[in-house]
Amino acid sequence: MVQPAFLLPVLFAGHAFSQSTTPAASVASQYSLSTSTTLPFPQATLKNSSTQSFITSNWGLSKGRIQNGASNLEFVNDPFPNAPAPGSTTSNSSAPVLQVQYPAGSFQDNNAGGAQFYAMWNSSGSAFQSMLVTYEVAFDADFDWVKGGKLPGLRGGPDPNNCSGGNQANGTNCFSSRLMWRPDGDGEVYAYVPRVNGICGDTGVLCNDQFGISLNRGSFVFASGQWNRVTMLVRLNNPTNIANGQVTFYFNDAQALEHDNIYFRSADVITVGGLYFSTFFGGDDPTWAPTNLTHTYFRNFQLFAGTSPSDLQGSKVKSAAQGRVQMFMAGPIVIAFSVLLGLFI
Ligand SMILES: *[C@@H]1O[C@H](CO)[C@@H](O)[C@H](O)[C@H]1NC(C)=O
Numbered sequence: 001m002v003q004p005a006f007l008l009p010v011l012f013a014g015h016a017f018s019q020s021t022t023p024a025a026s027v028a029s030q031y032s033l034s035t036s037t038t039l040p041f042p043q044a045t046l047k048n049s050s051t052q053s054f055i056t057s058n059w060g061l062s063k064g065r066i067q068n069g070a071s072n073l074e075f076v077n078d079p080f081p082n083a084p085a086p087g088s089t090t091s092n093s094s095a096p097v098l099q100v101q102y103p104a105g106s107f108q109d110n111n112a113g114g115a116q117f118y119a120m121w122n123s124s125g126s127a128f129q130s131m132l133v134t135y136e137v138a139f140d141a142d143f144d145w146v147k148g149g150k151l152p153g154l155r156g157g158p159d160p161n162n163c164s165g166g167n168q169a170n171g172t173n174c175f176s177s178r179l180m181w182r183p184d185g186d187g188e189v190y191a192y193v194p195r196v197n198g199i200c201g202d203t204g205v206l207c208n209d210q211f212g213i214s215l216n217r218g219s220f221v222f223a224s225g226q227w228n229r230v231t232m233l234v235r236l237n238n239p240t241n242i243a244n245g246q247v248t249f250y251f252n253d254a255q256a257l258e259h260d261n262i263y264f265r266s267a268d269v270i271t272v273g274g275l276y277f278s279t280f281f282g283g284d285d286p287t288w289a290p291t292n293l294t295h296t297y298f299r300n301f302q303l304f305a306g307t308s309p310s311d312l313q314g315s316k317v318k319s320a321a322q323g324r325v326q327m328f329m330a331g332p333i334v335i336a337f338s339v340l341l342g343l344f345i
């Protein structure tokens with residue numbers, strides 16, 4: 001059910017969105033994502049070794065284990081029982097929530113803080129071409145954002161190891177689409193996808209040489225000391241030579257960004273696998289680390305999925321390999337040109 005709309009247009013990096021809200025289930029039905037699942041939570045709080053066994057037994061983990069930071073996880077009481085996400089009607093302040101700890105000095109590369117695991121959703125027996133993830137996240141009231149950190153999203157493809165930490169997506173291995181917080185709680189979608197057709201020049205897109213691409217940094221802002229609801233839709237590009245993949249993101253049920261020209265895959269061996277629970281400060285050097293022990297909290301994870309990929313219009317992809325050949329050719333051309341120029345001076 002769509003809630004009362006204010007209908008004030010807001011301009012975010014080239015896309016105008018109204019401030020009306022759309023609950024995750026309505027977005028899912030709009031895109032015919034007809035199956036859904038929720039991650040079970042325990043009825044009571046659990047100390048950290050029991051938390052690990054609970055997650056390992058109930059959340060369908062890739063390789064059957066928590067990859068990093070298992071000892072940073074605990075099911076605890078709701079730290080913000082009086083501060084549900086704006087507009088939330090479903091939160092239960094008596095139910096345990098998942099706490100993640102980040103010790104002082106922790107960042108991505110020392111693996112000391114946060115946690116990472118891949119909760120695959122494969123019970124249906126069919127490959128998913130589109131998926132929506134929604135969950136609630138809270139940050140300690142005095143949370144120091146430092147330079148930024150990762151938050152959970154979606155991933156897919158046959159390779160469960162790459163497409164994070166600087167290991168790029170190449171169209172046949174994997175993709176990931178997570179969230180990041182940045183200084184002052186600014187939010188963005190952070191994706192490892194092949195970069196084609198000049199996407200790095202698009203409005204709202206920031207790329208760097210080694211890592212993922214940032215979509216619409218600051219188009220929403222996380223609040224500390226309360227719950228925030230995040231909802232992200234991914235629809236894979238189809239056919240595999242057209243860049244028509246979709247990423248749409250909602251913050252507290254209001255749309256914050258949409259990109260319709262994402263290239264997730266060059267082969268249909270890549271499908272959407274499930275929740276990529278991935279959170280840490282960083283960034284790959286200690287300037288990203290918090291100076292004090294701090295925490296985030298998660299609850300109400302729900303996934304919706306469907307077997308139809310994107311049906312949007314899109315441009316044909318000039319292959320990434322072709323781009324590299326052009327770079328490779330540029331050197332000799334410059335040299336030849338200089339030599340020619342030399343003959344005339
Ligand atoms: C399905 O999920 C289980 C974990 O529940 C995992 O061990 C297995 O590899 C997955 N299978 C496929 C085909 O993805």
Ligand SMILES: *[C@@H]1O[C@H](CO)[C@@H](O)[C@H](O)[C@H]1NC(C)=O
Pocket residue numbers: 048049071072073074101
């Ligand atoms: C979990 O247990 C380990 C080992 O006892 C401990 O070092 C760690 O701080 C605990 N984690 C939490 C979140 O309490």
Ligand SMILES: *[C@@H]1O[C@H](CO)[C@@H](O)[C@H](O)[C@H]1NC(C)=O
Pocket residue numbers: 042043044092093094095096
């Ligand atoms: C809230 O959560 C508690 C603990 O899991 C549970 O016992 C209770 O039934 C829940 N209440 C509602 C309304 O779902």
Ligand SMILES: *[C@@H]1O[C@H](CO)[C@@H](O)[C@H](O)[C@H]1NC(C)=O
Pocket residue numbers: 159162170172173
């Ligand atoms: C993509 O990466 C995988 C490893 O993740 C590798 O096996 C494969 O050959 C790569 N494909 C291309 C086209 O580079």
Ligand SMILES: *[C@@H]1O[C@H](CO)[C@@H](O)[C@H](O)[C@H]1NC(C)=O
Pocket residue numbers: 142144291292
């Ligand atoms: C870290 O904790 C110390 C001692 O509690 C406090 O004085 C300081 O302000 C905290 N630093 C940050 C960045 O929150």
Ligand SMILES: CC(=O)N[C@H]1CO[C@H](CO)[C@@H](O)[C@@H]1O
Pocket residue numbers: 161162167168
């Ligand atoms: C291209 C790339 O980064 N490949 C890596 C994928 O993951 C495996 C296992 O961690 C690594 O060995 C590869 O180097």
